[in-house]
Amino acid sequence: xxxxxxxxxxxxxxxxxxxxxxxxxxxxxxxxxxxxxxxxxxxxxxxxxxxxxxxxxxxxxxxxxxxxxxxxxxxxxxxxxxxxxxxxxxxxxxxxxxxxxxxxxxxxxxxxxxxxxxxxxxxxxxxxxxxxx
Numbered sequence: 231x232x233x234x235x236x237x238x239x240x241x242x243x244x245x246x247x248x249x250x251x252x253x254x255x256x257x258x259x260x261x262x263x264x265x266x267x268x269x270x271x272x273x274x275x276x277x278x279x280x281x282x283x284x285x286x287x288x289x290x291x292x293x294x295x296x297x298x299x300x301x302x303x304x305x306x307x308x309x310x311x312x313x314x315x316x317x318x319x320x321x322x323x324x325x326x327x328x329x330x331x332x333x334x335x336x337x338x339x340x341x342x343x344x345x346x347x348x349x350x351x352x353x354x355x356x357x358x359x360x361x362x363x
Contacts, residue, residue, distance in 0.1 A: 237263035247274045302348035310349055318346035
């Protein structure tokens with residue numbers, strides 16, 4: 231089994247326990263919080279139950295998705311789609327701008343009064359639920 235997950239109640243370290251609730255170094259079928267103040271020594275959980283936290287895993291995955299979606303993207307790495315409004319910054323100023331191609335020169339121009347170094351998509355809030363949903 232992989233590394234033990236932290237205690238879901240206090241966030242501290244967990245440990246394998248024997249049938250009497252005593253901490254053991256070798257993997258055993260049961261796990262408990264290493265803090266006896268968190269869980270009584272006789273309160274231990276089967277390893278497969280302790281390690282399985284579907285709601286927590288789903289929330290952590292969603293958090294990582296939202297973080298990735300909201301990270302600033304360096305303009306040196308990637309440009310947004312042409313004519314798509316995005317948040318832009320140069321570390322001092324912030325704004326909303328689109329990127330346009332100048333047909334005369336073939337260069338890309340930002341529609342703001344500073345040269346952005348980073349950008350990120352404008353994330354709109356989801357629509358409010360309709361009545362009855």
